[in-house]
Amino acid sequence: MQSFTYQCPTKIIFGRGAEDKVAEELRAFGAKSILLVYGGASAKKSGLLPKIERQLTENGIMFQVIGGVKPNPRLSLVREGVRTAISAHSDFILAIGGGSVIDTAKAIAHGAANPDTDVWDFWTGRKPLTKSMPIGSVLTLSAAGSETSDSAVITDEENQRKLGLNTPFNRPALAFMNPELTYTVPKKQLTAGACDILMHTLERYFTSVKATNLLTDRVAESLIKTVMESLAVAVKNQQDYDAMSEIMWAGSVSHTNFTELGRMKDFSCHKLGHELSAMFDSTHGETLTAVWPSWAKYVYQDDPARFAHFAKAVFGLTGGSDKELAEKGIAALTDFFRSVDMPVNIPELLGRPLTESEIETLADRGTAGDTKKLGNFHPLGKKEAMDIYTLANS
Numbered sequence: 001m002q003s004f005t006y007q008c009p010t011k012i013i014f015g016r017g018a019e020d021k022v023a024e025e026l027r028a029f030g031a032k033s034i035l036l037v038y039g040g041a042s043a044k045k046s047g048l049l050p051k052i053e054r055q056l057t058e059n060g061i062m063f064q065v066i067g068g069v070k071p072n073p074r075l076s077l078v079r080e081g082v083r084t085a086i087s088a089h090s091d092f093i094l095a096i097g098g099g100s101v102i103d104t105a106k107a108i109a110h111g112a113a114n115p116d117t118d119v120w121d122f123w124t125g126r127k128p129l130t131k132s133m134p135i136g137s138v139l140t141l142s143a144a145g146s147e148t149s150d151s152a153v154i155t156d157e158e159n160q161r162k163l164g165l166n167t168p169f170n171r172p173a174l175a176f177m178n179p180e181l182t183y184t185v186p187k188k189q190l191t192a193g194a195c196d197i198l199m200h201t202l203e204r205y206f207t208s209v210k211a212t213n214l215l216t217d218r219v220a221e222s223l224i225k226t227v228m229e230s231l232a233v234a235v236k237n238q239q240d241y242d243a244m245s246e247i248m249w250a251g252s253v254s255h256t257n258f259t260e261l262g263r264m265k266d267f268s269c270h271k272l273g274h275e276l277s278a279m280f281d282s283t284h285g286e287t288l289t290a291v292w293p294s295w296a297k298y299v300y301q302d303d304p305a306r307f308a309h310f311a312k313a314v315f316g317l318t319g320g321s322d323k324e325l326a327e328k329g330i331a332a333l334t335d336f337f338r339s340v341d342m343p344v345n346i347p348e349l350l351g352r353p354l355t356e357s358e359i360e361t362l363a364d365r366g367t368a369g370d371t372k373k374l375g376n377f378h379p380l381g382k383k384e385a386m387d388i389y390t391l392a393n394s
């Protein structure tokens with residue numbers, strides 16, 4: 001077995017009514033002044049935000065509120081949140097929403113704990129992050145896995161830069177996860193979210209590590225099958241508690257690094273997708289399914305046996321050479337994406353193909369002017385990134 005280090009400190013309160021325990025858990029944590037962060041309209045419309053506010057008031061816990069987080073969360077709102085958290089002397093940031101709200105809460109925590117540093121410097125790498133403050137979330141959308149992950153992704157909207165930051169300081173202290181809160185998620189976000197969950201495991205399954213940690217592989221394969229089966233049920237009935245629960249829990253497991261133990265991250269599709277989101281404000285999960293089939297076709301010959309293993313373990317495919325099985329497995333996953341109305345190429349994502357100059361700009365930005373490689377299964381420089389965008393362009 002390959003060696004690994006694993007630490008996921010988030011306390012998870014999962015199940016019906018999980019959000020009713022917010023005040024109790026915050027008090028046990030010692031939090032005294034909370035900054036609540038939410039998105040557009042959904043947390044108000046569902047009554048969740050007023051419910052949490054009432055709970056905090058009844059328990060004598062002080063709080064401030066900042067809303068308006070948009071998908072592909074913006075740096076400008078993070079900066080506003082940092083100012084609010086500092087002036088309110090917040091000691092805990094609680095997100096009420098999906099990945100965008102949670103990532104905003106993480107960024108606010110980092111900024112407020114380091115008032116002398118421009119928070120974006122932590123994302124560009126200009127400054128190392130050495131301290132932050134605790135955060136938690138009441139999750140309303142199963143997708144990004146930010147409720148337990150060590151990652152936060154923020155968009156500098158002025159410069160069309162969408163960057164992720166991985167640090168142990170991003171690990172939330174608390175996650176309240178009630179699958180019923182996801183019943184109202186728009187269908188497009190449900191499917192994009194579930195496909196993002198699949199991709200968090202796939203981007204750890206196809207890596208440069210050849211040796212297998214059997215349990216890691218089997219957890220990954222089981223997670224992928226569970227999400228595909230549950231999504232097929234959930235798209236027909238979004239109030240199916242069991243299906244929505246499986247998707248929600250898979251979202252956390254998929255991005256805690258649990259499906260990475262003894263392996264490593266590749267995440268090149270994520271990087272290619274982030275550039276598309278930064279330029280076109282595209283939905284994260286959709287950017288992933290729009291590039292994955294082309295990425296897979298471009299790289300699978302580096303290790304056809306691994307792709308063949310995937311085809312057998314996940315889709316039960318048999319017969320033929322490794323190369324044939326690998327191709328069948330790629331086609332099967334692409335068909336699954338199609339079956340839940342996800343785009344499987346860039347024209348389906350954007351409604352038009354990319355121009356040559358857009359392809360060059362996306363690849364140039366993603367590889368920092370061809371100075372860094374994306375991923376490790378097949379490290380992508382600017383040329384390879386352009387090849388994959390071109391392949392995905394038809």
Ligand code: NZQ
Nearest residue numbers: 039040041042071098099100140143144146149151184185
């Ligand atoms: O803003 P509101 O009104 O709340 O509406 C949101 C938003 O429009 C809506 N929504 C959320 N919960 C709802 C709901 N609508 C009705 N009922 C509910 N219960 O869904 C829309 C999308 O929300 P968003 O938070 O953007 O979605 P998601 O959770 O998919 O997060 C995407 C962001 O997370 C980043 C992505 O890049 C993207 O910016 N990621 C973060 C990661 C991390 N921190 O670990 C990892 C991921 O790979 C990903 O990159």
Ligand code: ZN
Nearest residue numbers: 144196200270
């Ligand atoms: Zn993702």
